[in-house]
Amino acid sequence: MEQTQIEAVQTIINQVVQTVAIIAPFAALGTSGIVEFLKKAGLPSKFAGLAAYVFGFGISIVMMGLIQGTYFSALSILIGVIVAFGTPGIYSGIKALAPKKEVVV
Numbered sequence: 001m002e003q004t005q006i007e008a009v010q011t012i013i014n015q016v017v018q019t020v021a022i023i024a025p026f027a028a029l030g031t032s033g034i035v036e037f038l039k040k041a042g043l044p045s046k047f048a049g050l051a052a053y054v055f056g057f058g059i060s061i062v063m064m065g066l067i068q069g070t071y072f073s074a075l076s077i078l079i080g081v082i083v084a085f086g087t088p089g090i091y092s093g094i095k096a097l098a099p100k101k102e103v104v105v
Contacts, residue, residue, distance in 0.1 A: 016079060019067065024083050027059040031087045056080075056087030 034055050035048050043051060060083040065071035 019079050023060050023063045027056050027083045028087050030059050031055045052087045053084050057084035
């Protein structure tokens, strides 16, 4: 590879890493709140992971559109997929760390 091609690839990688670092926490928090709302509204628990993936992808695409100005560029879709794969794990981690409510009978 030529030096300019290597620099271009490094620039893209840096942009992806920085953008994921900015978007991922917001997408994860938004996703966990939306999924909990959907579960209380009647969504079966077995679909919570899928819902977390879908909303993680959607939130990250919208945030990329707000940051970049284009919603469906190749970079925004790539970052959407990267963030979406992380949101179900973050959702389950938040759920596991949340304090348990005791039921008093």
